[in-house]
Amino acid sequence: MYERYAGLIFDMDGTILDTEPTHRKAWHEVLGRYGIRFDEQSIIALNGSPTWRIAEAIIALNQADLDPHALAREKTDAVKIMLLDSVQPLPLIDVVKAWHGRRPMSVGTGSESAVAEALLAHLGLRHYFSAVVAADHVQHHKPAPDTFLLCAERMGVDPAKCIVFEDADFGLQAAASAGMDVVDVRLL
Structure with missing residues (x-):
């Protein structure tokens, strides 16, 4: 898919x-x-x-x-x-596990990096992601595209060839502004 x-x-x-x-x-x-x-x-x-x-x-x-x-x-x-x-992972983590090693993946979050890194490490999930871009890594936050554009850059992938999985309106706007396809996980 x-x-x-x-x-x-x-x-x-x-x-x-x-x-x-x-x-x-x-x-x-x-x-x-x-x-x-x-x-x-x-x-x-x-x-x-x-x-x-x-x-x-x-x-x-x-x-x-x-x-x-x-x-x-x-x-x-x-x-x-x-x-x-x-905190526990949500069912979408199965997509992460299924695509691990097949495509570069990253996390683009509005949380601070210390929180994001600690959570992902604590749950044994950090190794799935080549990059974690958090609120303290960008000057312009969602709905601006900066978070997702930095994710693409750190993965070494053209933004137009990325897909974003999001649950918030600001994130959906940010992905669209970045020129990326987006999945609204609230609809899954």
């Missing part, structure tokens, strides 16, 4: 790893320290964004006087502890 592609790119959170419930739990824990709440649908709409951008949106909605980067660091620290104990 994917033989016509020279490279496969996978989003991480919600695509190959079931991290979304843990991310929401970490947000609840951290925001609870400040008496702040968030609307889950608003956060879901920001899936694929770096943590500091989500923190900015939460701060704006709550008219809170907090630093988005400091809040993002608190959430990242909380999620690191929770994720290693709770």
Whole structure:
């Protein structure tokens, strides 16, 4: 099915790893320290964004006087502890395993590299990917194409010959902007 592609790119959170419930739990824990709440649908709409951008949106909605980067660091620290104990691969990991060694593959994520690398290593999945491109590797995040273009570059593959697997609207937009075909895994 994917033989016509020279490279496969996978989003991480919600695509190959079931991290979304843990991310929401970490947000609840951290925001609870400040008496702040968030609307889950608003956060879901920001899936694929770096943590500091989500923190900015939460701060704006709550008219809170907090630093988005400091809040993002608190959430990242909380999620690191929770994720290693709770995250499992999603069924799409079977595609990764089936194509390992047949095509270069990479991960393009809105998570920070420390979180992405730790999770993939902890689950024994890191060796499947020739590159992991995270939020701290690019200046312009999803929906900009930079994450996926850097994945293609690091795999040594023409972007037009890549396919992206995504679960978030920002990621779908980023793949299209990169000139790549995309699979919306929510429809699988």
